[in-house]
Amino acid sequence: MADEAPEPGPPEDEADPWSPARRHLSQAVHLALQREGFAGTLGEVERNLGEPPEGKGDLAFPAFRWAKALRTTPPLLAERLAGAIGSVPGFARVSADGGFLNADLEALPFHLSTLAMIARRGDRYGSWPATGPSVLLEHTSANPTGALHVGRSRNGVLGDTYARVLRARGFPVTTEFYVDDLGRQAATLVWIWSIPPAQWPTEIREALPLVTSPEPPPGAKPDHYYGQAYVPAFAYMRAHPEAESEVNALANRVEQGTGDLRSYRRVPQAILEGILSSLARMNIRFDRFVWESDLVVDGSVQRVLERLARSDKAHRAEDGALGVDGRPFGLPEESPYVYATRADGTHLYPARDVAYHEGKFERAGRVINVLGQDHRLHVQGLFALLDAVGESRRPETLFYGYVNLPEGKMTTRGGRVVLLDHVLDEGRRLALRELETRRPELSDAEREEIAEKIGHSAVRYHLLRVQPDKPIVFRWEEALSFEGKSAPFLQYAHARAASLLRKGEATGGPGTAPRVPSRAEAPSSWDPRETALVRSLSRLPGLVDRVAQDGSVHLLAVYAHDVAERFNEFYQSLRVLDAEGPLRQLRLALVHASRQVLANTLDLLGLEPLERM
C-alpha cells in the first residue's frame, strides 16, 4: 500500500472515502443549478445530498425546494439537471427519478478505494491528525464518599467515549476529574474516620458491626470500606448537633484554607483511588485531577469573589450574602438568585465552580462538561455568575439521563443502589461460565482474561447504546446480555475475523495484510453481502465527524452493531478460505478491513476487541 500514489485532492479525501464523491457530485449539481439561474452556495447543495432508499442509487439530491425557487416543477428540474450534468467523476450515472436526482457510484472503484484506504490508514482509519483547538473535558467527578453506582458510571462511560471521539477527530483532549472534597458529604466521612471505629458512637458501631479497623483490611476496596460508614455517620450527624458542628468546623477549616489538607484528604483520596480502579476496569482513565480545596488554597476562589463584589451585576442580600440575579439566565422567579457566599462571607459551591471554570478556560480553547440532567439549572446559575464576573467564555455541556432501577431511583441513603463493581463482577462471572462450556481448550488464565473483557465491555456498551438524554432502567439481564445488541456480539464478529486472518496467514501485522486487489484483478460482480459490508465500513469517518460535533456517542454504538451484523451475514453465507484466486484475495481483504474497522470502532467506544472468545 505504501508505494501507492496518493490521490490528489483535499486532505479530507485521505480520511473519508465519501469525501471525493460528495464533493464531485455537489460541484456538478451546483454548476447545473447555476446554469438554471440559482445563486446559492456549494455548501448548501452538499448539505442536501442524502442517502436514497435501497435500489435508488448511492447519493440523492432532492430538487423540490430548488424547483420552487426556480419556478418550475421538481421532476422537470431533476430532468434538466440530470441532462446538464452529464458525467461526474466516480459516478456511473446521474438520473432523474420523480423530483429526485439519483446518483450511482461506480461501485467497483469506490469499494476498492475504501478497502485500500482502510488498509493504508490502519488504526488511523476514522481519525484525523491532531490539528484542532485543545479541548478540556470534565466528566464523572463523583464525590469521594463511597463506591460508584452504575448510574454514576454512565457519566464516565459517556465522557470517556466522547473524549475518544474528539481525539479521533483531531482535537487534543485533556480529561479532568473534579474532586469535590469540600462540602458536608466529604466532611462527614472525614470526621467519622478521624475517630477509631472502636470509639464510634454506639449507633454507628451497631450499624457496622464488622468494621473494626481504621484502615481497609487486605483485599477490601477502600471505596467500599470507607464508604459504608457514610449512611450511618450522616444519619448520626443529623441527629446530634454536637457532631454536626464538628463536621461543620472541619469543613469550614478546609473551606477557609486553614485546615490540614494532607490529613483531611486521606480518606477521600483512598476512596477516589477505589473509584478510579473500578472505572479503569471499563478503560476509563483521567489526565488530570482538580481538587476543590486547591482552588481555595491557590486563591482563585478569592479572586472570583473579589471580581463579583466589584461587578455591577452582583446582588447583595440584606444579610450580606453575595450572589447574582439569575433570571436573565432562566432561573425561576421563586428562587431567582444564585449565591456565591453565605451571609458570613464564606464561599459556596457556585463560587468554586466559577473559579474552576476560569482555570479550565486558561487550560483549553474549548471546555466540555458531562453532567446528569439534574444539573441543568445549576449550569444556568453558573452562566449567570460567569456573566457577572465579566467572563464571556462558556462551557458546553453533554447532559445525560439517570439510570434508574425498576423500583425507582437509586438512592445511597435509601440503600437502593447497584454498585458498578458488583455489575462488573457479575458480568465476568457470567462470561466465564459461557467460556467454560464453549472454549474448554483454553487455559484457565486465558478464560479469566477474556471473561473480564467480555463482562466489562457488555456493561459499558449497555450504558452507551442509547441516546444520552434518555433515562435507562437498569435490569441485570439486559445489562449483561451477551446476544443481539451487545458488546459480545461485536467482539464475536471481531474474533471471527481475527480467526480467519490467522488461518489465512494474514495476521494484520506489518506487511502481512492481504493486498487489496487492483481494479483489473478484482472480480467485477460482487455478492450483495460483500457490497453491503464495504458500504458499512465506508461510513466510519463520516460518523466520527458527526459525533464529535454533537456528542451523540450512542450512534457509534449503533454503527458498531451494523458493521458486526454485516460481517456476520457475509461470514455466514460466503466462504473465505475455501475461495480461490482473486475471490479469495478480495474476501481476505474484506475480512481484514472488517476487523480493522471493528477494532477501531470498539476502541472509540472503549470496548475490548478480542482475538478469540
Next chain:
RNA sequence: GGGCGAGUGGCUUAGCUUGGAUAGAGCACCGGAUUCCUAAUCCGGCGGCCGCGGGUUCGAAUCCCGCCUCGCCCGCCA
C-alpha cells in the same frame, strides 16, 4: 405552579440537529440452518393510529402551537 428533558410494535430502542421516496434494529414468540473458516451466529415469520389534536409544506416520526403522560430541577446543600 414554573423551567428543562423524554414519549416510536408486548418490552428495549435507531432515525429528529439539517423535513424527502416502503420507519430500521434488538429482546420475546413461531419456524428453519451446524458432515464446511467460532451457532455469543445466520435465514424466514409475527408484530408499528411514530402519545393526542391542530398547523406549516408538494411532502412531517422529524419543524411550529396546544394538550396529555413520565422524569429531573426549582436551599445562603453540592
